[in-house]
Amino acid sequence: xxxxxxxxxxxxxxxxxxxxxxxxxxxxxxxxxxxxxxxxxxxxxxxxxxxxxxxxxxxxxxxxxxxxxxxxxxxxxxxxxxxxxxxxxxxxxxxxxxxxxxxxxxxxxxxxxxxxxxxxxxxxxxxxxxxxxxxxxxxxxxxxxxxxxxxxxxxxxxxxxxxxxxxxxxxxxxxxxxxxxxxxxxxxxxxxxxxxxxxxxxxxxxxxxxxxxxxxxxxxxxxxxxxxxxxxxxxx
Amino acid sequence: xxxxxxxxxxxxxxxxxxxxxxxxxxxxxxxxxxxxxxxxxxxxxxxxxxxxxxxxxxxxxxxxxxxxxxxxxxxxxxxxxxxxxxxxxxxxxxxxxxxxxxxxxxxxxxxxxxxxxxxxxxxxxxxxxxxxxxxxxxxxxxxxxxxxxxxxxxxxxxxxxxxxxxxxxxxxxxxxxxxxxxxxxxxxxxxxxxxxxxxxxxxxxxxxxxxxxxxxxxxxxxxxxxxxxxxxxxxxxxxxxxxxxxxxxxxxxxxxxxxxxxxxxxxxxxxxxxxxxxxxxxxxxxxxxxxxxxxxxxxxxxxxxxxxxxxxxxxxxxxxxxxxxxxxxxxxxxxxxxxxxxxxxxxxxxxxxxxxxxxxxxxxxxxxxxxxxxxxxxxxxxxxxxxxxxxxxxxxxxx
Ligand SMILES: Nc1ncnc2c1ncn2[C@@H]1O[C@H](COP(=O)(O)OP(=O)(O)O)[C@@H](O)[C@H]1O
Ligand SMILES: [Mg+2]
Numbered sequence: 001x002x003x004x005x006x007x008x009x010x011x012x013x014x015x016x017x018x019x020x021x022x023x024x025x026x027x028x029x030x031x032x033x034x035x036x037x038x039x040x041x042x043x044x045x046x047x048x049x050x051x052x053x054x055x056x057x058x059x060x061x062x063x064x065x066x067x068x069x070x071x072x073x074x075x076x077x078x079x080x081x082x083x084x085x086x087x088x089x090x091x092x093x094x095x096x097x098x099x100x101x102x103x104x105x106x107x108x109x110x111x112x113x114x115x116x117x118x119x120x121x122x123x124x125x126x127x128x129x130x131x132x133x134x135x136x137x138x139x140x141x142x143x144x145x146x147x148x149x150x151x152x153x154x155x156x157x158x159x160x161x162x163x164x165x166x167x168x169x170x171x172x173x174x175x176x177x178x179x180x181x182x183x184x185x186x187x188x189x190x191x192x193x194x195x196x197x198x199x200x201x202x203x204x205x206x207x208x209x210x211x212x213x214x215x216x217x218x219x220x221x222x223x224x225x226x227x228x229x230x231x232x233x234x235x236x
Numbered sequence: 237x238x239x240x241x242x243x244x245x246x247x248x249x250x251x252x253x254x255x256x257x258x259x260x261x262x263x264x265x266x267x268x269x270x271x272x273x274x275x276x277x278x279x280x281x282x283x284x285x286x287x288x289x290x291x292x293x294x295x296x297x298x299x300x301x302x303x304x305x306x307x308x309x310x311x312x313x314x315x316x317x318x319x320x321x322x323x324x325x326x327x328x329x330x331x332x333x334x335x336x337x338x339x340x341x342x343x344x345x346x347x348x349x350x351x352x353x354x355x356x357x358x359x360x361x362x363x364x365x366x367x368x369x370x371x372x373x374x375x376x377x378x379x380x381x382x383x384x385x386x387x388x389x390x391x392x393x394x395x396x397x398x399x400x401x402x403x404x405x406x407x408x409x410x411x412x413x414x415x416x417x418x419x420x421x422x423x424x425x426x427x428x429x430x431x432x433x434x435x436x437x438x439x440x441x442x443x444x445x446x447x448x449x450x451x452x453x454x455x456x457x458x459x460x461x462x463x464x465x466x467x468x469x470x471x472x473x474x475x476x477x478x479x480x481x482x483x484x485x486x487x488x489x490x491x492x493x494x495x496x497x498x499x500x501x502x503x504x505x506x507x508x509x510x511x512x513x514x515x516x517x518x519x520x521x522x523x524x525x526x527x528x529x530x531x532x533x534x535x536x537x538x539x540x541x542x543x544x545x546x547x548x549x550x551x552x553x554x555x556x557x558x559x560x561x562x563x564x565x566x567x568x569x570x571x572x573x574x575x576x577x578x579x580x581x582x583x584x585x586x587x588x589x590x591x592x593x594x595x596x597x598x599x600x601x602x603x604x605x606x607x608x609x610x611x612x613x614x615x616x617x618x619x620x621x622x623x624x625x626x627x628x629x630x631x632x633x634x635x
Contacts (some may be wrong), residue, residue, distance in 0.1 A: 004624060049635035058631040059556060085632075088556025095633060099551045101240075103247030115237045116556055144247070160555070172635045204635075 004070055005200035006032040006055065006168055011064030011074075013050050013223075024050040026223040028064070032200040034167065037191050039211060040204045042220035048204045051220070052170045055081040055202070056091055069167035087141065092161035092199070093173040094190075100145035100160075103179040106132060106152075107141045110159045117164060131159040132187055137190055153183040162193050169193075169201040180209040185214045240561070241568035248541065255537045256573055259530060260580020263610060266328040266526040266590070267585035270602045273519045274355035275595035280409040284500060287328075289357040289473035291486055292498045300496075301330050301470035302409055302503075303511045308495065310423070310469045318555035319479035319488055325354040326467040329422040332408060333380065335415055336391030342382050344415045345408035346392055348422020348469070358415055358474035366401035372473045373419050377401035379413035390415060393425045409507050411594040419469070435497065437463060476537075529615060530577070534615035538570045546628055553630035567615065578607050 013025040032038050042048050053059040057067060057073065066074040066161065068090055073080045080086050087093075089101070100109045110128035113120060115136045124233075132138045135155045140148055148156065154174065161169055175183035187210050194201045205211070217228045243454045245252050268361055283302065292301065293308065293316060301308020310327050317325040329348035334341040349358045351372045359368065360377055366386045369375045376397035378384035397417055406414040417425075442448050447459045475495075476485045482499035490498050498506065508516075542549075549562060582603060589596040 053631050053634050056634065058629070058634065084553075084556050084558065087554060093554055093633070095551075099633060100549055101548050101552070103240075103244045106240075108243070112238070115557055116558075116561075121238065162513070170634075215281060 001169065003230060004167070005034045006030065006202065007065075007067040008055070008083045009065040009067075010050075011066060012062045013047075013054055013059070014062045014167060014216060020223075023063070024223050025054070028220075028223070028225045029203075030218055030225060030227075032202055033035045034198040034200050035194050035202060036216070037187075037194050037201040037203060037214060039208055039214035039217040040202055040220060040225075041211065041217055043206070046220045047223040048220055049172060050223075051175070052172055052202070055088050055168070056170055065075050065224040088113065090166050090168055092164065092166040092169040094154075094158050094169065094174045096173040098150075098157035100153055100156060102145050104136065105142045105144055106148065109156055112163050113160060113181060121227065127163055128159065131163055132156070135159050150177055151185075154182075154186060154191070155176060159173075160192075160195065162199070165197050165199075167199060169199050171201065171203045173205055173207070174203060175205065175210055177206050183207060183210050184213065240469060240565040241572070244541075244545075244565070245569060245572055249553025250574060251537070251541070252569075252576065255533065256576030257537055257580050259379055259533055259573065259577030259595075260534070261584060262526055262530050262579050263590065263606065264584035265581075266530070267598065267602065267606055268579055268588060268596055269474050269519050269522050269526070270358045270606070271585065271589055271591070271596035271598045272594065273516055274597040274599050276409065276411065276512045276515060277508055278597045279407050279595055280504065280512065282407060284503055286361055286406050287358055287473060288361060288475065290476045290482055290500060291474035291489075292503055293325075293472040293474060293489055294470070294496050296494055296496050298496060299506050301328070301512065303506050305470040305582075306470050308472060309515075310419075310467050312493070312495075313472045316472055316489060318487070318495070321476050321485035321491075322474055323477045324357055324412045324475040326350050326353065326358050326473050327471075328385050328473050329419065329426055329470045330356040330408075331380070331426045331470075332410070332412055333392070333425075335387065337382070341391075343412050344378075344382050345410075345412050346422060346425060347414050347416045348419040348426075348631055349416050349422070350420035357475050360401070360403045360406055360414075362403065366399070368401055369416065369418055370400075374398065375400045375418065375497070377403060377416040379403045379406045381405075381407060381413035382415060384415075387444065390416065391419075395421060395425070397421070399605055403466065405595075407595070423467075423469065426458050458504050467587070477557075483507055500553075509521060521617070527609065530610070531613045531617050534570060534573055534577075535600070535620060537573065538566065538618050538621045539624075541569065542566055542625055546625075547633070549625050549628045550630055550633040553628060554633045559626050562625050566622050570614040570618035570621075571611060574610045578610045581606075 008028055008030040011025055011028040015022040015024055040048055053063045061074060063076050107125055107128045110131060111124040114124035114127055129141060132141050135156045137152050140152050145153055175186050192232055194197060219226045219228055294300035295306035295308055298306040313325040313327050316322060327350055332345045332346060335344040350356055351369055354368050365634055369377060374397050376390055376399050378399050384399045386399055390397045434584045441460055448456050485498060486497040489495060552562060585598060589598055
């Protein structure tokens with residue numbers, strides 16, 4: 001069984017102990033192939049963010065298995081020592097709000113990631129510029145976040161999520177602040193990037209306008225996932 | 237890697253500059269306070285230097301002549317002059333008082349020096365204008381700080397003195413300018429009784445049958461003369477011969493004359509350890525308070541700056557920034573604030589120092605210590621913010 005991309009097996013997450021314990025994820029199974037964008041849809045409080053946090057190695061799952069890019073990162077316990085480096089090198093994050101660093105211009109917001117990984121400044125900026133160009137915001141490369149429109153900010157944030165060429169990209173409601181035209185553009189970009197960089201992308205959303213764009217969708221309710229294999233759906 | 241702290245500072249430079257200036261003024265006050273203390277020590281040192289004495293012979297068991305009052309007979313110097321190792325011995329009186337100048341008065345230390353013996357201990361070593369005192373009465377050499385000019389007339393008690401010479405930085409340990417006058421005049425000024433008191437005393441003496449004895453002619457006059465005359469001075473200043481140590485010369489004077497003798501080191505100990513000790517503690521208290529206020533300001537501004545960035549710090553952590561990078565960013569900002577503050581403080585202290593009425597002496601070592609203290613304060617003040625930043629949960633960045 002190939003385990004490129006994302007593979008999650010029987011992943012559970014319990015918050016708290018005893019009477020007050022909340023089982024936020026119950027034996028979740030999921031897989032996303034490289035180059036694929038899947039949607040993760042569920043009502044508020046269903047466990048979407050918890051799943052992204054587990055995958056993103058910022059909280060500890062309770063049990064189960066997670067494999068990213070052919071590496072078992074969790075098997076009833078973390079199998080990777082440096083979770084910080086794992087996040088930096090393997091996972092791209094795109095958040096609901098862009099959360100750009102306000103004192104860095106668009107280029108440096110993106111270039112910061114390769115710089116943190118030790119890439120020389122010039123090379124990191126070149127990579128950032130290439131991505132900003134691909135996302136069609138190169139003309140705003142030297143603007144500070146406060147000078148960018150919401151859509152431009154979100155595109156810069158996406159560029160930041162992609163710049164280290166992570167095999168996995170986790171996007172938490174990336175289109176929430178955008179109108180439907182821009183939301184569709186963003187999903188288009190994510191699909192494009194998934195194809196170009198062979199990245200496995202999970203997009204958490206309950207944004208009705210983008211739901212039809214996913215080829216595959218996981219529904220989540222009370223911590224349990226169901227796959228909806230939608231024939232004939234998908235973004236073109 | 238780019239400097240996160242540097243970028244943030246450039247972005248929020250207004251906050252940094254204004255806080256830095258506020259902090260700088262505080263640091264300026266702190267440096268000036270330290271300068272006031274140094275100035276007092278320097279005043280004391282200048283006082284001892286300018287006296288030209290190696291030993292001070294004062295009344296037994298007193299801390300005279302500067303820190304306590306002391307009186308010794310004014311013929312004592314003759315017997316001290318012939319003691320082994322003594323080069324010169326001269327009477328001196330010191331009295332801090334209001335000296336009239338025109339229709340105003342200034343606080344000054346009036347120094348009585350033996351007239352007609354230039355170069356004796358107690359004499360002003362250098363004049364910036366005019367000449368030394370040559371006549372036995374009613375001439376004065378005054379310090380520029382008293383605001384006197386050549387030819388001015390100063391009023392000390394009931395007598396008038398013409399300023400014939402000027403000195404610079406001849407001050408008491410309090411920073412009061414010195415006014416030198418002939419010893420006889422100074423003795424009179426210090427021990428002078430007013431006319432009524434003299435008359436009253438004369439009447440009491442005349443009424444005393446022990447003194448008023450017609451069978452001994454001249455006795456009453458002699459008694460009255462001895463009562464009204466003033467045959468005391470505050471100290472005898474001694475200069476010792478080369479080849480003698482101050483101990484060698486001081487010891488026989490102590491033993492045989494039953495007097496207290498201080499050498500230069502002891503005198504400095506008295507002036508700095510006792511005379512200005514309270515002021516020094518006072519200043520020390522102020523320094524502590526100013527340090528605490530500065531720390532509070534730095535801590536507060538760094539804390540708010542960090543609070544404003546909690547989200548961004550969570551994102552930075554999520555995307556793999558090391559804790560140490562984040563801590564260093566906050567620490568750098570705190571240090572930059574400190575450096576701006578110190579530069580502003582140093583500049584403002586340098587420009588403000590000459591405007592103070594007392595001597596403010598800014599010494600490089602104080603600046604250095606101050607700089608060290610500022611950096612230390614900045615490091616400590618950033619601890620709270622750094623701890624807060626390190627506790628930020630990267631999961632916070634996700635929904
Ligand atoms: N840190 C936490 N401690 C306790 N319960 C939590 C915590 N985070 C999430 N939960 C609970 O887990 C469930 C799933 O939450 P979450 O994953 O945030 O939902 P969603 O993102 O789908 O809205 C909710 O019931 C929530 O209350
Ligand atoms: Mg959520």
